[in-house]
């Protein structure tokens with residue numbers, strides 16, 4: 042392995058590339074500020090190019106492969122970067138975009154002399170790799186050059202030294218792109234074809250969120266002109282998480298993709314007809330008190346989230362459809378008659394049942410109006426008073442056709458009047474109470490969205506692609522609702538069953554969600570390498586989960602060794618001082634940019650926050666409606682820490698009172714937030730989930 046800070050060949054190439062980028066930037070010219078529309082469009086394109094080039098001007102590329110096509114006699118060096126850069130004449134690119142087909146070789150090649158292939162737009166191409174080189178450029182300076190493969194040389198290992206170097210770096214408060222170190226198993230997901238329902242089970246820290254964001258950037262590049270960023274959407278668990286991931290897409294040169302939570306999106310779609318109970322109340326119910334597995338199994342979220350519940354909604358919609366045309370004829374004037382059979386025929390055959398029901402109703406009413414007007418014409422009826430009477434009759438007839446908003450129709454499932462639906466009493470009671478007050482619980486949103494779309498349509502263009510992160514917390518019903526937002530399923534669904542702490546509403550097996558799609562379009566991938574944490578932390582976290590039946594493989598750490606995990610007992614009386622000492626020690630080391638103290642409940646976190654602030658520290662306290670993730674020293678309840686990561690983590694109390702046998706997933710989530718350092722304090726006896734001898 043050769044590691045050089047100065048590499049004459051690469052220095053020269055970098056200088057040449059930067060000169061060319063600067064030249065292109067200089068040639069873009071001033072902004073257009075006038076009113077001419079064509080000029081404005083051209084200006085927007087120039088601006089986009091300028092922004093791309095400005096990114097390239099700092100770090101033009103991160104890798105190089107020397108590739109010899111089977112038809113060529115010599116190898117060509119190909120430099121891979123975040124954005125492609127054309128050369129002087131615009132023929133051979135100076136830098137190839139990481140998403141280009143040939144760039145896939147950089148990610149898939151792991152050594153050896155066998156021929157390599159990649160899928161080009163013209164079919165499969167074959168060749169050989171002579172060199173694979175990682176190049177780190179920071180602010181226009183060459184910082185590091187690492188060869189991971191040199192053909193014919195035996196002193197080169199394909200092991201990813203560069204990856205370890207990147208992983209060992211300390212993190213600030215935002216997730217970042219990984220274009221320079223995407224691993225093959227991740228690349229396969231990123232480049233998977235578009236029209237699939239892709240399910241990815243990935244252990245904590247395996248890069249699921251990161252991969253999903255890179256996949257969006259890839260899809261936009263690969264299917265340019267066919268899919269658009271403003272028709273893509275990312276669903277994430279909360280607004281703080283959205284803030285945490287917000288830097289990645291712009292870094293990849295992608296803007297305009299909606300990033301939201303399922304709740305916010307649903308409330309907007311439902312035109313704010315209902316209000317959602319506060320997220321804090323729901324979380325408090327499930328996490329501030331101890332709940333049994335039976336309570337979780339029988340939770341309303343599980344019941345309303347089942348695919349079987351969708352069948353009930355469909356039955357309701359069918360019922361409205363059947364009742365749509367009254368049994369009586371429409372007779373606006375004596376002798377003018379429209380039979381119910383005729384009206385039903387129009388309703389059933391002319392407006393297909395893939396159209397939203399209330400739209401069909403509207404169109405049927407217009408059709409009856411047109412019929413009336415043409416009858417008047419044919420029969421030369423001019424009597425204004427008679428016409429006005431006929432119109433009133435038409436309005437009265439149309440009024441008899443059932444009309445519902447989604448909440449109105451939803452309510453009829455729970456009001457006890459319809460005996461065909463066997464709704465558990467407690468669920469019916471709670472739902473009615475809430476609906477009467479204008480409120481709904483989180484699990485009501487998906488069925489309401491489903492009904493709304495089936496009744497009124499989506500109102501906005503369909504989605505070209507949907508990403509669902511932390512999808513283990515999604516019910517089948519939520520996916521059913523989202524499926525209505527696409528003509529052809531195109532989804533990337535990512536999650537980890539081992540982190541399924543919201544299993545009172547989510548799924549316990551991926552098949553619960555996968556079975557909703559035609560098996561021919563379902564793809565399933567597993568990511569079991571964890572890139573976030575050191576070996577010591579992963580091994581510790583795996584032991585916490587041991588014995589849990591999730592049907593999921595444990596995480597395999599990337600070989601990155603760090604400090605041992607500390608488990609420190611303390612008495613009630615000394616807990617505060619120990620907590621403070623631990624936090625201070627972590628901060629004083631001066632190497633950790635982000636340190637988290639993870640508490641079991643929000644109440645505990647408030648107490649910890651006070652202890653830290655009283656001691657003169659300036660932590661930020663994460664609460665359920667947190668809009669932004671600040672980094673630095675953070676106090677966070679374990680159930681809100683999911684998805685985030687910190688250089689160092691202190692589990693404030695891993696005592697037997699805090700984490701019971703059934704809390705393995707919670708503690709696992711907490712432990713796997715740490716990149717480099719993990720420490721657990723415990724008041725009194727240690728939780729049975731941690732077996733010290735394994736440490």
Ligand SMILES: Nc1ncnc2c1ncn2[C@@H]1O[C@H](COP(=O)(O)OP(=O)(O)OP(=O)(O)O)[C@@H](O)[C@H]1O
Nearest residue numbers: 219222223224245246247248249250251572573684
């Ligand atoms: N190929 C890679 N190269 C460098 N870093 C990587 C790579 N893959 C993942 N990482 C890093 O690993 C960490 C975890 O990534 P990410 O948050 O996307 O994982 P996740 O599977 O969504 O985790 P969790 O389920 O715990 O939320 C991030 O810091 C990310 O930058």
